[in-house]
Structures are given as structure tokens and as C-alpha cells.
Amino acid sequence: MMGIRGTSGTNDPERPEGRHAIDVGHAGVRKIIDTTCDGVWVFDTKGRTTYVSRRMAEMLGSTPDELIGAKLQEFLDPEDRAAAERDLHGWLTKQAGANYQHLLRRDGKDLWTRVASNPIENEYHSIVGLLGMFTDITERRSMEQALQRAETEFRIVFDASAVGIVVVDRQGYAVMANAALLNMLGYRREEITNVSFEHVTHPDDLGEDRRLYTALMRGEIDSFRREKRYVTRSGKVLWVHVNASLVRSTDGIPQYAISMIEDVTERVKAERALHHSETQLRLALDAARMVIWSWDVPTHRLEWSDNLHRVFDLPFERTPTTLQEVIDTVAPEDRERVRKEMNAAVENADFEFVSEYRVIMDNGETRWFEARGEVERDGAGKALCMRGTAVDVTARKSAEVALRASEERFRTLADAAFEGIAISDEGKLVDLNNRMLSLLDVQRDDVIGRNIAPWFANESTSEVQRRIREGDTGMYEATLLRRDGRPVQVEIQARYFQADQGRTLRVAAVRDVSARRLAAELLQQSQERELRAREDFSRHLLNAQEQERQRLAGELHDGLGQNLSLIRNRMHLALETANLDPEVAEHLQAVAQIASDCVAEVRSLAQNLRPVQIEQLGLTESLSSLVERVRDSSTTEIECRIEDVDDTLPPDAATHLYRICQEALNNVLRHANAQHSSLTLVRDVGILHLDVRDDGVGFDVRTASGAGGLGLTSIRERAQILGGNLEVHSLPGKGTHLQVRIPFTEPAERH
Template sequence: MHHDRTEAQRAAPQPTDSVAFDIVDPDERFRALTDCTPVMMWICGVNGRATWFNRAWLEFTGAPLEEQLGDRWTELIHTDDRGRTLTEYESSFHARRRFSLECRLRRHDGEYAWVLVSGAPLYATSGSFAGYTGSCVDVTERRRSELALQSSQQQLRAMFNQAAVGMAIVDLRGRFEEVNQRLAETLGYAAEELAKLSIEEVTHPDHRQLTRDNMRRLLSGEMTSYQQEKRYLRRDGSDVLCLKTVSLLLDERGKPQRFIAVVEDISDRRLAERRMRENEHRLRLALRASGSGVFDWDLEVGKIIWSPELEELYGLEEGDFEGDIDGWRRRVVPEDAERVTKQIEDDMAAGLDECSYEFRAVLPDGRRRWLAGEAAFYYDDAGKPLRMIGVNLDVDERKRFAEALRESEERFRMLADNMAQFAWVADAQGWIFWYNQRWYDYTGTTLEEMQGWGWRDVHHPDYIEGVVERLQYSWDTGEPWEDTFPLRGKDGEYRWFLSRALPIRDASGRILRWFGTNTDITDQRQAEEALKEADRRKDEFLAMLAHELRNPLAPIRSGLDLMALEGQGAGDLVSLMQGQVGHLVRLVDDLLDVSRIMRGKIELRREPVELGALMRSTAEAVRPLLETREHELVVATPDDDVWLDADPVRIAQVIENLLNNAAKYTPNGGRIELVAEADESRATVAVRDNGVGIDRELLPNVFELFTQASRSLDRSQGGLGIGLTVVERLVHLHGGRISVHSDGVGRGSVFTVRLPRAEAPAPASPGTVEEKRVRPLRILVVDDNASAAYMLRRLLAKLGDHRIETAADGPAALEAAAEQRPELVFLDIGLPGMDGYEVARRLRAAPGTRSAWIVALTGYGQADDRRKSAEAGFDHHLVKPADIEDLERLLADLA
């Protein structure tokens, strides 16, 4: 650095270098050098006791020199660090070796700061050990930067794991490096299983080539990211349609590193416009302790002396520095050299005592290193600068940490502001201090309005109390939070959100802050409500359909039963029509059964059931159907009794449906087998036929609702395709399994039911059974369907010498009951005007009919209908068309 001299100075003889140094006393030079550096320096004697500290040390500690000499300086070391620090110091001292460590040192204000302590042994010119000298550098800011970077990485990790869409990091070969839980759930894998696969292995074959082409275009630089709708293969073999966004991550030199993929399941929302991109970089920075070196620049002669430590910072061997300003310039980035030179000149021109600056040094191998300079100026009496003495500190790691932190925060903000969800961050006590841009766009608010607990202003007043209570519980306990509630938008409308928050903890488990998200689920809730409404309407329709079907069936069945009892018409013709009516009744029952079973609203009435007896009785019940088709039925039951804990009606329904199914799809004259076997734990029932068989493509779907095998018109047996669905559900409710096998079309089929066995029941006590004889009864039939009432009256008259009256509505029924005082009332529920429930309540309130048996005979037969009839006072609930056996049983019970 050049400065003009006066004319007298140029004319005066110039001293040599050695003379120039002699002008300043060596002790004075040492004092000036050590006092101008911000690095704390110390010296100890051969006995290890401190003999000297420089000004930087004394200013840092705030204590006089005499209070720190000897061993008293050790009291400044933090108690948690004192033991290991003194141990290292003493072992290094006795071994006569250098040492370096970090510890906390108390400052003049009572606070502790982290310092890097370095020491080296001193030797006299004779070679004898003379003590130790060392330095201390404040590294508190570096450690804070490390903690800030760690916190930023934790936030990115929490966002990755908590994201409401699937995410993955993929290497350049297309293999997963890391996947989040949502992607694993979308594809049906455990996260650790999915991480072992590649993109291609979980991509549908139709989309694999397009995926390869897009990845190649990313690597070639044709594009930086792409978005694609594609199908993925789930673990169970099914496929799922997703919207995939893939980006290529580059390193600092622009070289491809890996892919990051965001996968959103759009199976139910194929045209969804919500997209999210996420970019995440894992920062891997190597940390090392800061070095330092001192320099002495004689401004008058232009010579610069560097200490060996400073030369090492510049990557030089000791003695390689040329010793002038040009040598320094050659080793600094040009624009930095110009900037620092101008700053020094301006500071000296202003008469400043000290200056500080930062610049980039260029190492011999081309690498650059950030250094910080701290220096003091010395002037003559006229104010002319004579000397600049200072220190350069290695701040490369701190600068890199700061830059990495800035980039990390920038990526975090970019990701958070562009994600589909709202995102927010709160401190450990729940004070929210940051929201992403999505929150502000939706609510139309500002951070000043929303920070802290201000978010309550956009919550629905009907829900806010519960939200605050549950959220405060999580703040207090540290448990993750999840809740669903509406939030008001800037348009004044409310939308529903699924909200979550997770705690971010440090290494010791202490909560540093909370990270939360709000996901709009309004469309999902509306779809669910619409589905519930459709399900309710379906139930209402089925109930009404059953009622309307059963009403005309009632007089038909009663008429056929009456014809059979009276011997009218051809017996085989009546029997045939009774069978067809029974078939219609089964269709209606199956339709309602499958509805109840699919909604889990069917209750089993379990009791001990002997399988062989149940099989034989069921086979006899369906034998007439099989005989009409000239089928051969073979029944083989176990030799010993096999007991089940089951609902006998439902198990009989399973066997009957399987036999009916076999008869339906077996040509006339076929063979059907009903075979049972048992081992120690299970009973197996198989129904085999040699009928039309089942196509291999249909075989996996045979138990699905409304599925039927193909059949031609000449062997059509009707049906709704729900019988096997009912069978499969009933077997499952009993804790069993059902399977089907067929060798193909025309080769028959076999249905196999496996049920758990039960212990045999205790033998029943012997008793006598008394045969009941039906006595004449006073009976009232109430039905607005005149045909049904007429046929039921005729049928009841045939079953006994009863006195029977009829009524077509509620008031007429009450009037007839008051006159007749009936013992048995068959009462329809769906009456015009006053319904059957109200009629029953009034009959129970009237003295003359209070003890009468009231039987509901109605087309409404669902569980809710039976509950209402019981509450209204009915004794029994029969569903139209009533079976003659049920009527006979009722009459016998009243005998």
C-alpha cells in the first residue's frame, strides 16, 4: 500500500530494514502486536501457572491482570467444562505438546461464551523448556449457526414426514432413497419395504416407458421438472392413479444429484388441480475449528510480516510469502482486494484507530477461503499512518454455514408457500409466529392479526372452545395434535380443515417449536355426507320396495295355502305356485339381508347347533326344488356329532343358498353333493355340482354383489346376483371362510365353507312335551289391503273354529275391538291415517284389549321396524306374506 512522503523525507537518507526495526523497542513491538489483536493470548511459566494475558483477554474477562495470574484464571471456566479442560491442559503441558479444545469462558458481563483454546510449548534459545503460549478465539456465533442449521433441517424433515401427499427422494438410477409415510400408505407398503424398490417396479407397465423418457429428458437438461398422471402398482396388485411431479436436484456445480418426486393420489379426484412441489436438500457440511494468524504492515517501507499461522491460512509453506502488498493482492479475489484496500485507505484517512473487513483468499490449489480481518492503526504525532498490525481469522465455515442456512430457509419458505396445505410454526408454548402464504391468501389476514392466538378470529364460534381446549392440552403435554373444524375465508364462507401439529425437539428431547398444517377436506366431507344421504335413501327405498312386494304376495300365499288345505285345484299345480311364491319371498329377503349385512346391522342369535342335523333338515327343505329338475342329491354328514356355536337360521340360509345356486346352474338330471367333514378345530361343508361351471375370469368376483354366471335363456332361473354375497358375509360373521373352485366352463363347481367348531352342550334335562290343541279364538284382522284381509280371514277360519272380524283402518279397528274384545289381533302397520303403531298403543290402553295378543303382520321387516313395533306394544312381528306354519304356531301358543 503506497503513501506519498514529504520532500524532506525523500531527501533524507533511508534506513535499512534492520535499522527500521531497531527504532521500535522489541518489547514495545510485542506489546503493540498482542494488544491490537482481538485474539485473547496468554503465557504460562515452566510450572504451568499463568504469567501474562494480553489486552483482549483482560477486556473479555473484565478482571485485572493480578486477579488472573497463577491458577486463578481457571475460575473463569464453566464448571461443566473445567474438569476436561484442565485435564487436557495438564496432560499437554507435561507432554510438551500442542493442544486445542473448546470450552465456555465467563465474560466481563457474567455470561459464558464458547472459545477455541490453542496452546504450544515455548523453548529458550538454549533449547530448554520455557513455558507455554496460547490463544483463545470466540466461536460462539459459529456454534449458534450450527444450532440454527440443525433446527432448519428438523423443520424440513417434519414437513417431509407430515406432508399430506406422498413424497420420495430417488437416485439417478430410479431407486428410492427415502419415502415418507403417506407414499407408503398410498402404495400399500411399509416405508422400509418401499425404500428397497425402484420407481419402475411400482409403475404400471403402460406408463413405464413414458417415465423412463421423462427421467432421461431431466438428466439431459431438456427440462428441469415434469408433471405426469400415471398409474402405480400397489402391493396387493391393484393400481392407483396419481399425479406425479418430479424435479431434478443439482449440486453447486450444476451436476445432477437425485430426483425428488411428489405423488398425490387422485383416484377419487382425477381432474384435481391441486399440485404441490417440494425441494429438499440435505446439508452435509464438515466443521473444523477456526485458525488465526497475525501480520505487521510497516506502511513507511511497504513491508509486511506474516506469522507462520497466517501463511498456513493462505495455504503457503512457512517463508513463502513475498512480504509486500502485491503478494497479498495476488492471493485474494480481485474485487475483494479492491474493496478491502479502499476501505483501509478510507479508514486511515478518517483517522480511525481500528478496522474490520472480510474477503476471500485464493489458495494455491484454486480453492477460496473466507477470512476476516481485525486490525489497529498507529499514527505519528502529525497523524500520518505508520503501521497496521492485525489478525486474520478463518471464517470460512461460519460464512458457509450462514449461506447454507439462508438457502435452507429460502427453500423452506418456497416449499411452504407453494404447498397445498396451510402451514404454521409456533414456539414451545404455542405462540404462533409464522404462517405460509396459503394461509394469508385464504383468510385475507396479516401476521400482525394472526400471530399468537389471533387465529381464533377465523374459527367458527361453535367449535372454537373445543379447538382451544384440545390444542392447549397438546401444548401442555407435548402430544401431537389433530382436529377437524371449519375456518372462515376472506369471502366470509367457512370450509372444513383437517389440522395437525407435531413438536420439533432438540437432541435432549426438549420441545423447541411446533410445526402445524391445515388441509382442506370440505369436498371430502361433502362427498361423505352425500354418500350417507344416498345410503339412507337406499334403505328407505328397499324398505318401501319390500313392503310393496310383500303386500300383494300376502293374499297370494294365503290363497294358495287355503287351496292346499281345502284340496282345491290340481295338487301339483298348487305346490308349484307355492314354490314360486316362496322363491319371490326369498328374493325379497335376500335383498334386505344383503343391505343389512353390508352395513353391519345384522345380529346373530347364536346357540349350540349340530351340523349334521342342520344339513339334513335344510336338504329336505330344498329337495322339492331339486326334484322338479330331476337332480340327484347326495348328503354325507360326519359319523359323530359336530357342534357349532352359530345362528341356526343363518347357517341353514347359507347351505340352502348354496344348494339353490347349484340347482340353478346344473342342467336337468345333474348330480349335487352336500358333504361335511371335521377335524379338531374346524368343520368343512362342501357343495359340489356337475353343472355349467364358472369361467376363470369370473371366479375371483363370484362373491361380489350382483355378480352372476353367464347362462342361456333355456336354463335361466332368475335371481338378483346377491345370494352368494349374503352367503359370504354370513360365513364371515361366524368367523369362517368360504372359497370356490371350478375347472372351467362345463366342468362343475364346488363351494367350500369352513367354520370353527364348538364344545358339545350339556345334555338337556328329560321332560314331557304336551301337545297343545287349538281352541276357538276371537280374532281381529286389520289391513287396508282388502284382498290380503279376506284371504287371511279365510285361511284362519280353515285353521280353527275361530270368530274372525276384519277392519280396513285404525278407527274401524278400535271400534270393532271395543265390541268384539278380541284375544288375537293381526294388525298391519302401514294403515292410512292412523298407523298401526298408534292403533296398538290405543288397544293396550283400552281395558277390553289390554291383555290381547297383538301381532304385527306387515311388509315392513327391518330391524328399526321391529324395534318400533315392540315399543308400541306388539307381542310379535310377522313379515308378509306370513307362512302358514307361523300362523299355526301362534294359534297353538294361545290355546
């Protein structure tokens, strides 16, 4: 190789084997070896140096003479020696090859090399040494490590960055994206490569984005920045700040773009909120006719908000810039006072500057302004600046004048009112009119500021306090106490209104209703007497009816009934006459039958007029018999359930209950047109419950009550006579339900 050949080795143990095995041939070969960029290093089979080129010695930081006899292991990192022994063995067994070796120079610095090795043979083809070509790759290794570190650092920054980072190809599709961007947009890592910037850009921002990215990929611009909107996978809209940079190839051709994407949604919201707030403040200041000012105390310079000219109607060239210029605009009668108030606020830390003053406008109009300010001081308490507001209060001043006039009118009207008027604040009296003072029999100074509660009777106090506490505005009655303790019945109704300083005042109109109350009581007593009289009249009338029915029943039974019975008997005797003409016998038989029918009808009439079976059979059996007779005379199916009630009512009361049941069933037959009906009479503790139901045509209860139907009226009057009541439930087409409740005294309680 390059004129170096292998020769037989020597047996001298003190000299490296093959020391003279290197034959440089002639000076040209040696010159080539010494001038090559690679180092040449020759070892014997024991790894000792037999030859080293000048370049190799320089690489190791030594000289060729110093290296003769040195072993390769001396220049290896201890951790690499075992691997180097294996490599040396492989080289000496003709397993030539190339690998990398990490060597240490004499000065301890790292030397990274690439090694190409070949064994050296003698003329007998025996391996007597090893030749290695060492290329210094330390600088390249350093660059590779630096590049690796840079790539690692980039990956760390890329993956850990809180800002979204994406690499985008020339077509606008994502090549890779970091976790921050994936989380921002809601995509998975494997999905993002199918997403282009157009997919996630808001439609309203897409046109400008396309224009910029096209210019970037054409190389017309190297980067661009903009704020835009992204639409996430879930449809949420984000505001982002995009900083896109172009990456070119070594020959300057655009390759791809790297974009840094920051979510600025909250910032945009904050900016918009701030802008909205500033706009609202400006509108509020204009609407309130208020300006903000700042006075530099040492220099007396003034600064104003930009709405000064709109509020004060001043031309721009007349903007007051000093305190004196402001004082000059104040009405002469207010100037000295305003100056003193401002000086007092500057000189006294406890003094708050609040001043109302008049300004004569250019058009001669007088307007009122209110100025407020707070003083900023240094550590020693010296005034540095006063900041505050000035607001046009002309309308308020006019309103105050109008309010005072209104209050006077209100006082005049209130004092002329027939009702008492009391104004209170959280339960304490603020003002009263003359009528209210007269009701209480007090002087105004005796009650102003006092609690309302003591002026009411005990039974009314809690109700009054509750209505005040709940802000009730309904009308109610209460008992008021005069100064001498005499009660006065009053009717109260209150209203609430907002007063100054956020107070809510209660205005109560109080009307003396003692006379009305007395009249109402007298009317109620009269109505009760009338009701009792009507009930007594109804009771006497019904009793009289019952007595008349009993008399008529007796007359029918004892008079007409007996005569008809005699006629029937005489007809039967005549029929027994011998040789009676058949035609005459037929007439006699017909008359006898008619007489029998009349007797039966008279008996039925007598029973209806006077239910004598109540006395004979009892109320329970009489009612059952009544239901049976109604069943026999009608096609309506009637269900009946009657408990034993014989011991519940006295005879007269039992008759009334019988008539109630009779009238209720008659109503079903005459008016209901029902298929099914029921009558139930049960007893409870001290109460009889009568229920009559049907599935008939029903009726409008209100119309029937207004029409005053005699049947229902009779049932109601009889129930009232018995101390009970009637309830009727019915609707057209829904049937009817009558409920009668009658109290009675249990037998055990009658003695």
C-alpha cells in the first residue's frame, strides 16, 4: 500500500516486532505519507507502534519519535479499551474494515477519528502488523453534536412550547404540529397532516390568508404577522396571532413555512371590553354632561377630558388651561367661594372638595355645575395634584326648584285632604298631614321621628309591621290609638317611592272608618235578623204545609177514601143480586173497579201528603219504601244505600229529611232523563251525609240558582232548617250530584 510492504519480523524481544518491516522504498512514498491529510499508524501484532506519520503524531499532540513503541490502548478512553481490543483482534485476523475510534490526545483533549485498517503480511503471508488510516473527524463530530443538541433543543421547545408551532408545506398542509397547537385546534397528531390552514381559518379571514401565504411561497416576502380567527374542530372561534416565516433550501428556493401561533382570544376580548368600556364611559360622560379634570397644584396647569367643549359649549381655542382661567368663567357672585373651597381642599387633607357654582354662558344663559375633586399628596403631605369631575347640574337645580314647588303643592293638597296621610322611613314617621294629626290628636313635633307601632292597638301591631316589612300595598283595616288611648277603626293603603340618597319612603293613606264600621255592623245585625226571620218564616211555612198536608191526608183518607170504599162495597153487594141483568152486572163491575182504583189513588195521595209510615215504620224503612215506589214508577235504574238513621232526628226533622229525599228523587225523574241514579244516606259522628247522583243531562248550577228553582230552593230551605247545607255539582251533559249535610245529636249526648 503506497510502497509500504510487510516483511518478516525480528526475534529481538526488546524491539517491536516488524520494526524494520516498513520499507518506505524511496523518498517519494515517504513524502506522500507525510503530506496526506489522514494519519498513518502502524502497529505490530501486540499493538505497539512501529511507525507513525507526522500527521498522525500531530493529531495525537506528539511527535513520531515519541510514539514509536507506544500502544494504541494508551490513547483510548478506559471505557473504550475493551471494544478496541476486539477491533484490533478482528483487524489482525484479516477482518479489515472501517469504524470510528474515540482517542485521547496527549493533552487530554478528545480526538474523534474514522479508521480504515489493513493487516501487514510478510513474504510468507503471515500477519506481522496492522496499518491504520486515521481521519480526524473531531470538528465534524462537534458540528454533529451541536446539530444534534440544536435539534434536541428545537424538539424540546417545539413540544413544550405554550405557543402553537406548525410546519406547513408549500400547499398549506401541516407537516407537523406541537401539542399546544393540537390542543388549541382539537385535532389528534395523526389527523393534523390532513388539515390545511384553509380548513381552520375563519371564512372572513381566508382571503387575506391566501394572499399572504401565496406571496410567502413565491418568495416575495420572507415572513408575515397578523391576527386572525381560527375555527376549532368543535366549531369554537379563536382569535390567534400568527407569525409565519419562510424556510428556503440552500439554493434559495422556498421549501416550507414555520408558524408560531398564539391564542389571543382573551386579549382580544379584553381589548374589545376595554374599547366598549371606554365608549360607554364617553357616552356616559356626554349623557351626564360630565367632564374629568386634573389640576397640577404647583404649576396650576389644568387638563381636561376630550368632551369639555361638548359639555361647556366652548370653542377649542378657549380651552382653560389654568385654574385662574376656570375661575374667570364662574359667575362673579360664586368665584371667591369656589376659590376658597379649592384652597381649603389643598391645605387640609381632611377637607373634601365639593362645590356648586354658576357659569354665565356666551349666549347669556346661566348654568349650574357641580365640581368634585380628590387631592394626591406626597409623603410629606404636600398637595401634588387634584383630580375630579365637573358635571352640568342645571337640570337637577331646575328639578330641585320644581320639587320645592311640588312639595309646597303636595303639602297644601295633603292638608286639605279628608284622609290622614303619614310618611314613614323604615317604620319611623317622617311627616303627617293635618288630618292625620287630628286622628291621633297630637302635634307634629310629638310624633316626627317616632316609631309607628305604638300608635296601633296590640291586635293590629303585628299585621302593620308585617305589611311594612314586606312592602305590601294592599288595603287593610287596623285599630289606631289616639293620644288618650281611644281606639279608632281605620282603613290603610300604602304606596312607596324613592326619595333622595336612595331612601324608600312609605306614604300611607289612613281613612277613619269608625262610622262605616258601625254602619256595617248594624247592617250585618239587620241582615242576620232578616235571615233568622226568613228562616223562622220558612220553618213556620213548611210546618204549616206539613200540617195542611196532614189535614188533607186525613180528609182524603177518612172522608173521600171511606165514601169510595162504601161505593165499592155497595157495587159488590149489588152484583150478588139474583137474576141480575148481565149488562147491568157488567156496569156494576166496572164501577166497582173504578171505585177500587180511586181508593188506591186516594191512599197514595194521602201517603205522599203525610208519610205516616215514619211514625209507624221509622225514617229508615220509610225512605227505603219511597225509593221502591219511585223504582216501580220509573225506568231509571236506582241504586240505594240507607244506613239506620231512626235514632238521629226527631219526628218533625225526620219529615223534613224525608221531603228532601222525595224532592231530590222527583227532580231526577222529572228533569234528569237519566239511565242510572243513586241515593246514599250514611251517618257519621254527629253528621248525616245524603248524596243523590244521576248520569242525566245536568244543568248550569249558576243559571239554576239565579232562576230560583222551587225544587232546589225547597231542599236548601229544609236543610237550613235542620242546621245543614246543600251543595249542588252539575254541568250540562255531565249529570248531577246533590250533597246534603245535616247535623244531629248522638243519642248518648241527649241526656
